[in-house]
Amino acid sequence: MNLVSWLLDKYRSSESFVKAFRYSVTSGVSVIVGQVVLFALFGLSRRFTAITSNVIATAVSAVPAYYMNRAWAWGKTGRSHFWKEIFPFWGLAFLGLGISIYAVAMADTYARSHGYTHMSTALLVNLASIAAFGVLWVGKFFIFNRFLFATDPAGAGMDVDLPEAV
DSSP states (O other), X not given: OOHHHHHHHHHHTSHXXXXXXXXXXXXXXXXXXXHHXXXXXXXXXXXXXXXXXXXXXXXXXXXXXXXXIIIIISOXXXXXXXXXXXXXXXXXXXXXXXXXXXXXXXXXXXXXXXXOOHHHHHHHHHHXXXXXXXXXXXXXXXXXXXXXXXXXXXXXXXXXXXXXXX
């Protein structure tokens, strides 16, 4: 066995790899939920603007993302800590939302100014949303791992009982 294989085997069996894998799966689920909601609201129903649809899709997809990351990827149980988990998680979600609003607005404006069909515009809007959240994806893993879902050694703070995920 060479050094690279040995290192990969060590990493794959580590807790960090398991967290990274589960975070990736959770992100995949979140992307699918968000993109389906975005496309359904903007692309199919045409009831909302691209930006409004993007805001709704982000809010909807953030809920399962929080629970899956906290419970499954990082194995946290019990009460959620408001200032160390909930508030920063939603802060990152809104940071991603801000970036994606800009990207979605640019994509929508570009597509409309170039005479794209509505369906082509909707697909471009979805791609812009994915790209915007992709920019933050790696950074969020490190923030989640180091700060949000790290073990709280003091066990003190403002804990909040949230309903169990179904």
